[in-house]
Amino acid sequence: MLDKNKRYLITGAAGFLGVALLDRLEGLGITNVVTVSRNEGKLIEIAQRYPWLEIIPGDISNIHCLYKGLKDVDGVFHLAAFKHVGLAETHCRECIASNTIGSMNLLDLTMDMDLDFIIGISTDKAAQVAGIYGASKLLMEGLFSEYERINPNTKYRIVRYGNVLYSTGSVLCKWKDLLSNNEEVIVTDAEATRFFWTREQAIDLIFSCLENATDTTPYCPDMKSMKISDMLQAMANNYLPEGGTLKIKTIGIQKGENLHEKILEEGPYSNEVELYTIPEIEEMV
Numbered sequence: 388m389l390d391k392n393k394r395y396l397i398t399g400a401a402g403f404l405g406v407a408l409l410d411r412l413e414g415l416g417i418t419n420v421v422t423v424s425r426n427e428g429k430l431i432e433i434a435q436r437y438p439w440l441e442i443i444p445g446d447i448s449n450i451h452c453l454y455k456g457l458k459d460v461d462g463v464f465h466l467a468a469f470k471h472v473g474l475a476e477t478h479c480r481e482c483i484a485s486n487t488i489g490s491m492n493l494l495d496l497t498m499d500m501d502l503d504f505i506i507g508i509s510t511d512k513a514a515q516v517a518g519i520y521g522a523s524k525l526l527m528e529g530l531f532s533e534y535e536r537i538n539p540n541t542k543y544r545i546v547r548y549g550n551v552l553y554s555t556g557s558v559l560c561k562w563k564d565l566l567s568n569n570e571e572v573i574v575t576d577a578e579a580t581r582f583f584w585t586r587e588q589a590i591d592l593i594f595s596c597l598e599n600a601t602d603t604t605p606y607c608p609d610m611k612s613m614k615i616s617d618m619l620q621a622m623a624n625n626y627l628p629e630g631g632t633l634k635i636k637t638i639g640i641q642k643g644e645n646l647h648e649k650i651l652e653e654g655p656y657s658n659e660v661e662l663y664t665i666p667e668i669e670e671m672v
Contacts, residue, residue: 388503388597389462394419396460398447398493399467400440401429403554404508407586408464408593409437423447423456424467447489453496463505464593465493468524471556472512472643475520486523487530494534497541504542504597507531509605511549511582511650518643532603546596547605547650549582549612549657551589552671559622559672566622569631575640577616580647580657584610585671607650612657613668621668 389395395412399405400422412420418439424430425446434442445452447467457463469475469485490507497505509528512521528545535543553559565572584592596606623633640646647656663671 389415389417391416392419393461393503394421394459395462395464396420396456397422397464397466398424398453398456398489399465400424401426401433402466402468404551404586404589405466406433406436407590408466409433409440411590411594413437413439421456421460423452446485447493448484450492450496453492457496457500460502462503463493463497465490465505465507468508470510470520470554472518472520473641475523476518476643479519482519482523486520487526490527491530494530498534498538500538500541502541504544505531506544506546506593506597508593509545509547511547511648512643513547513605514649514652514654515645517645520643528603528605535603543603544596544600545603545605546592547607548589548592549584549610549648549650551584551586553586559618562619562622563626563672566626566631566633567628569628569634571634571636572619573636573638574615574619575638575644576646577614577619577635577637578646579615579640580612580662581615581618582610582612582648582650582657583618583663583671605651609660610650611661611663612648613663614658617662617665618668618672621665622672624665624669625672 401424421441423443423445443452443456469482475482509524513525516522531543531545562572600606647658649656
């Protein structure tokens with residue numbers, strides 16, 4: 388579906404997944420790319436790393452920035468998001484402004500365009516909503532479905548992820564630092580299970596969705612999950628200094644979280660699928 392002679396917009400290219408997508412596109416020889424993204428520090432970094440990338444600093448809640456970014460594009464990767472579950476509970480307005488209203492701004496501006504595709508990145512938190520973040524992404528998915536009916540000339544697609552290992556704001560980054568210093572690790576519930584992806588798997592899923600999905604039904608393959616206690620043990624095996632011990636403080640499931648997750652509403656819970664083994668997790672973390 389992608390063409391070296393076409394132009395593509397990435398919202399949020401300065402983020403964790405955005406950089407991985409830029410790497411993949413560059414490897415495919417696709418460099419006619421523009422991004423609308425915030426975070427000036429990261430934008431300076433990616434401007435140096437990808438000199439072929441056209442950068443429009445700004446937020447997707449800013450229609451003017453989106454309008455400039457959409458000029459002459461053939462497809463859109465919509466990655467920009469407010470993604471921290473805990474912060475979403477205390478900063479609802481900012482979360483909705485980015486994930487829901489920002490997405491609606493993008494879709495409004497593309498309504499009369501004949502694009503090859505617009506693909507949006509969603510989350511397993513939208514499958515069984517327990518907080519603001521999941522709700523904001525479920526609304527985004529609903530918007531994609533509505534605009535698909537309005538504009539049949541463009542392919543609207545949705546990918547649903549679990550947790551991407553070491554993504555920006557991931558608790559794994561904090562755990563790694565704490566374990567490396569033989570300090571106590573805070574967890575919500577060691578019996579909880581989560582769907583985890585590597586960054587490479589996450590990007591593979593975007594391309595698989597573009598190739599195989601037929602509508603805005605959230606796209607996600609069957610996958611294994613991880614038990615938090617197994618994740619902690621694997622990370623301890625990798626990062627605890629010699630003679631260190633794994634020290635855990637449990638605080639209980641927080642607002643906006645579930646003990647076990649689903650990726651699809653009718654699919655299995657994360658504790659009902661095959662679990663990664665500790666040695667497998669060690670290879671991933």
